[in-house]
Structures are given as structure tokens and as C-alpha cells.
Amino acid sequence: MIADNGRTLGTTAPTTDWQRWLERWEAQQGAYMPDREERFAVMIDAIAELCGNTPHVVDLGSGPGSLARRILDRIPEAHVTAIDMDPVLLAIGRNALGDLGGRLSWLDADLRSRWSAEAGRVDAAVSTTALHWLQPDALATLYRHLGIVLRRGGVFINGDRMDLSPAQPRLAEAVRAMRGSREPSEETMAESWEEWWAAVEQDPAFVAEVAERGLRHHEHPDHDHPLDVAAHTAVLREADFAEVDTIWQHLADRVLVAIR
Numbered sequence: 001m002i003a004d005n006g007r008t009l010g011t012t013a014p015t016t017d018w019q020r021w022l023e024r025w026e027a028q029q030g031a032y033m034p035d036r037e038e039r040f041a042v043m044i045d046a047i048a049e050l051c052g053n054t055p056h057v058v059d060l061g062s063g064p065g066s067l068a069r070r071i072l073d074r075i076p077e078a079h080v081t082a083i084d085m086d087p088v089l090l091a092i093g094r095n096a097l098g099d100l101g102g103r104l105s106w107l108d109a110d111l112r113s114r115w116s117a118e119a120g121r122v123d124a125a126v127s128t129t130a131l132h133w134l135q136p137d138a139l140a141t142l143y144r145h146l147g148i149v150l151r152r153g154g155v156f157i158n159g160d161r162m163d164l165s166p167a168q169p170r171l172a173e174a175v176r177a178m179r180g181s182r183e184p185s186e187e188t189m190a191e192s193w194e195e196w197w198a199a200v201e202q203d204p205a206f207v208a209e210v211a212e213r214g215l216r217h218h219e220h221p222d223h224d225h226p227l228d229v230a231a232h233t234a235v236l237r238e239a240d241f242a243e244v245d246t247i248w249q250h251l252a253d254r255v256l257v258a259i260r
């Protein structure tokens with residue numbers, strides 16, 4: 001992708017403290033999700049258990065590579081393709097992490113398209129706090145695409161909020177209310193999502209990326225009405241996944257694993 005000023009987005013941006021931006025991203029995301037590290041750890045355990053020591057993993061909606069980096073720390077012979085369409089987050093990831101010795105690739109792609117990871121077979125597709133950005137039809141298309149991209153026996157591991165099944169309406173409503181009462185207050189956070197993005201816009205290193213971000217159509221996530229777990233499971237089964245279940249859960253935040 002070429003920016004207006006002719007440079008390639010995310011590769012030769014004017015200098016800034018990329019590591020600091022990555023740390024600020026981690027702190028900001030961690031403030032919204034106090035269990036974030038535990039959820040990452042469970043997901044990586046599942047990759048190691050189900051896919052062995054040399055998996056090719058795609059990280060869907062990778063942001064600046066938070067999960068990708070942790071996978072490569074834990075499973076040094078893995079290869080991760082980090083996929084995202086946000087030029088700012090890709091620039092931070094590419095500049096702060098690079099390719100981690102040839103083990104990390106970056107793909108600027110829309111998950112609503114038929115992206116290709118281009119590094120041979122895919123053993124695992126993972127995602128954290130990202131797929132609730134997709135509308136239900138786009139999510140179903142992505143799951144069907146994963147049914148083709150993943151090798152047979154490969155796994156899909158999604159760490160995100162998925163509400164309880166509507167077959168249990170009182171329980172689902174109670175969990176929504178319990179979650180609401182535990183929601184961190186933005187006033188007490190060191191930096192909220194909005195403050196983080198406002199700060200990005202003040203850094204001249206991001207001028208081209210911020211402009212490009214504005215041109216791309218990023219639908220706003222529907223935080224209040226995420227797809228419930230029964231809907232995720234049904235679509236995964238239709239997409240040829242054999243086993244689907246939750247392996248970690250805190251209220252409606254869960255890690256859902258599907259084996260193709």
C-alpha cells in the first residue's frame with residue numbers, strides 16, 4: 001500500500017519511539033481486559049497441545065502483534081502471519097517487532113476479503129478481541145474461508161467476548177449485568193482507547209497512516225450486541241469444523257476452540 005507521499009506505509013515512517021507505542025498499546029488493552037495475559041497463555045497452551053512445536057499460525061486482527069509476539073516467545077520454532085488492516089497498528093508492529101528473525105510476517109489485509117497467508121499450510125488461526133468487529137455475515141464468510149485455509153486437523157482459537165446462548169435468556173442477561181458492573185471506569189485508566197488514538201494523531205510519524213486509516217472502511221464494533229457462543233458454534237460447524245467448545249471463560253469473555 002503506497003501512501004500519498006509515495007512511501008510504503010508502515011516500513012519507512014519518520015522515526016518515533018515504536019517500542020513505547022507498543023507498550024502503550026499493551027497497557028491500554030490490558031486496562032480493558034484484566035485477564036488478558038491469562039487468556040493469551042491459555043490460547044498458546046492450546047496451540048502447543050494441538051499443533052506441536054513448528055506450527056504456522058495466522059493471527060486474525062493482530063493489531064501491533066501482541067499475541068504473535070507471545071506465541072513466538074513460547075514456541076520459538078513457530079511462524080506467525082499477523083493479519084490486520086489498520087495502517088497505524090501495522091506500522092507499530094512492523095517497526096517495533098520487525099520479523100523476529102524471519103518468524104513473523106505482516107499481512108495488510110481485510111478479514112472480510114479472501115486473504116492468503118502465502119506461507120504454505122496453516123495449522124492454527126488465532127484471534128483476540130477482534131472478531132466482534134465483523135458483522136455476522138462477514139464472520140460466517142471468514143469461518144468458511146478458515147475451513148479452506150486451515151489444514152485438516154488444524155485449529156481455530158478465538159479469544160473474545162461471546163455472550164451466553166439465548167436458550168438461557170435469564171442467565172445470559174445476568175452475566176451481561178455482572179460484566180457491566182465490573183467494567184473498568186475510563187476515568188481511572190492511565191489511558192483509554194480514545195486517548196490512545198488521540199495521542200497517535202498528535203505524533204507526526206503517523207501522518208500518512210492516520211490519513212490512510214481514515215480512508216479505509218472500518219466498521220465500528222458492536223460491543224453491546226456481540227454474537228453469542230451458540231451462533232459462533234453453529235457457523236463453525238457449518239464451515240466443516242468437527243469439534244467446537246469453550247476451554248476458558250470469565251463471564252462472557254472466553255476462548256473458543258474449533259478443530260477442523
Ligand SMILES: C[S@@+](CC[C@H](N)C(=O)[O-])C[C@H]1O[C@@H](n2cnc3c(N)ncnc32)[C@H](O)[C@@H]1O
Nearest residue numbers: 061062063066084085086110111128129130133
Ligand atoms: C481491539 S484490537 C485487538 C488487536 C489484538 N488482537 C490485541 O489483542 O491486541 C481489534 C483489531 O481488529 C482489527 N480489525 C477489525 N476489523 C478488521 C478487518 N475487517 N480486517 C482486518 N483487521 C480488522 C483492528 O484493526 C484491530 O487491530
